[in-house]
Amino acid sequence: MPFALGRPLGTAGDTEFQKNVLRASFEMLQSAVEPTIEDYPIEAPVESGSSDWSCPVSFAVAEDESISARILAEINLMAPWSAETRATRDRTLFGVTGAGPDQVEQVARALGEIADHGNVTDLPAGDISWQFEMPLLIRHMVDDLRTFYHEAVAAQPGDSSPSHEALNDWIFSSTALGDGIQAIAKHLTHVGDGESLMTRGFLVPEGYLASGGSSFPTPAERQENKKA
Amino acid sequence: MRLRSSEMQPVAPAPWITPKPLKDCIVAIISTAGLHRRTDVPFKVGAVDYRLIPGDADFGDLVVSHIRTNFDRSAYQQDPNIWFPLDRLREMAADGEIGGVSSWHYSFMGAQPNHHALSKAGEEVGQLLAAGEVDVALIVPV
Numbered sequence: 001m002p003f004a005l006g007r008p009l010g011t012a013g014d015t016e017f018q019k020n021v022l023r024a025s026f027e028m029l030q031s032a033v034e035p036t037i038e039d040y041p042i043e044a045p046v047e048s049g050s051s052d053w054s055c056p057v058s059f060a061v062a063e064d065e066s067i068s069a070r071i072l073a074e075i076n077l078m079a080p081w082s083a084e085t086r087a088t089r090d091r092t093l094f095g096v097t098g099a100g101p102d103q104v105e106q107v108a109r110a111l112g113e114i115a116d117h118g119n120v121t122d123l124p125a126g127d128i129s130w131q132f133e134m135p136l137l138i139r140h141m142v143d144d145l146r147t148f149y150h151e152a153v154a155a156q157p158g159d160s161s162p163s164h165e166a167l168n169d170w171i172f173s174s175t176a177l178g179d180g181i182q183a184i185a186k187h188l189t190h191v192g193d194g195e196s197l198m199t200r201g202f203l204v205p206e207g208y209l210a211s212g213g214s215s216f217p218t219p220a221e222r223q224e225n226k227k228a
Numbered sequence: 229m230r231l232r233s234s235e236m237q238p239v240a241p242a243p244w245i246t247p248k249p250l251k252d253c254i255v256a257i258i259s260t261a262g263l264h265r266r267t268d269v270p271f272k273v274g275a276v277d278y279r280l281i282p283g284d285a286d287f288g289d290l291v292v293s294h295i296r297t298n299f300d301r302s303a304y305q306q307d308p309n310i311w312f313p314l315d316r317l318r319e320m321a322a323d324g325e326i327g328g329v330s331s332w333h334y335s336f337m338g339a340q341p342n343h344h345a346l347s348k349a350g351e352e353v354g355q356l357l358a359a360g361e362v363d364v365a366l367i368v369p370v
Binding site for chain 1: 242244270290
């Protein structure tokens with residue numbers, strides 16, 4: 001299928017396009033006489049979302065504020081937008097960490113404190129029944145918060161729904177969440193064991209690590225771990 | 229990733245079976261998106277097990293614990309059918325294009341370069357599909 005990674009049926013919300021993809025797959029079952037691979041010849045229509053999307057809300061940055069405080073400020077600003085999207089969709093993807101749909105602030109506070117203080121080994125305190133151990137939990141906390149940010153963006157005025165790349169650009173260039181992820185990536189690098197470095201790889205998309213290169217362990221880091 | 233794929237062992241084709249006419253076929257979805265119900269144990273790194281998703285699942289009950297960060301989750305948030313086309317299958321069944329939708333669907337976490345590690349779970353799911361009288365398994369990778 002000639003579709004972007006994460007869009008195996010082509011286009012979100014286009015029922016006929018999705019059904020045509022399914023029909024093409026099913027028809028192969030009737031026509032093929034042996035295991036067969038065929039290219040799907042139709043590209044997904046260009047969605048209104050584009051790579052030149054920009055978020056209409058900008059977040060003020062005070063130099064002396066902690067990352068935790070900045071992320072919480074962002075959460076507060078975006079909460080009405082996210083609530084709007086959740087109400088429209090009647091669902092949310094938020095909660096893989098074990099947090100309830102309304103525990104966004106607790107997840108944000110916990111992630112911010114990890115970014116500010118660098119504790120990547122102890123489970124955050126609080127009343128959430130976390131579904132992962134540390135440091136892997138961090139990766140899923142980020143996913144939950146990204147879900148919340150995406151929900152907020154989806155409700156904002158305008159036809160444009162941003163592409164995956166545009167969302168990554170925005171998160172990592174304009175939000176405290178992005179700064180927090182980069183700070184945690186540094187902490188994980190500092191800890192330096194195999195699990196922490198793999199978590200860094202699962203945390204930062206390729207091409208977005210502030211220090212450059214792949215976010216997965218480098219050959220030098222792997223070598224260092226072998227020695228240890 | 230290219231290096232890892234070059235290390236993958238080729239999978240020999242299974243015997244070809246032409247299914248019944250589509251209008252008589254029961255279809256199940258096999259997803260590799262790391263989807264599961266909120267109440268399920270999430271997938272862990274390197275997971276080779278699977279989760280059951282009931283045919284009457286509500287998308288609001290599903291979450292994603294796929295470990296990779298490089299594929300787009302925003303489209304799924306907008307329309308879960310783009311990964312897990314349950315509504316599309318229901319519509320196609322209602323229109324008589326397929327015979328019906330399975331009572332159960334199955335979810336794995338992809339990004340697993342070792343095919344052999346998935347053999348046990350794969351065979352188990354195959355047996356469950358057969359026991360559920362499923363004619364077509366629609367594998368939807370992400």
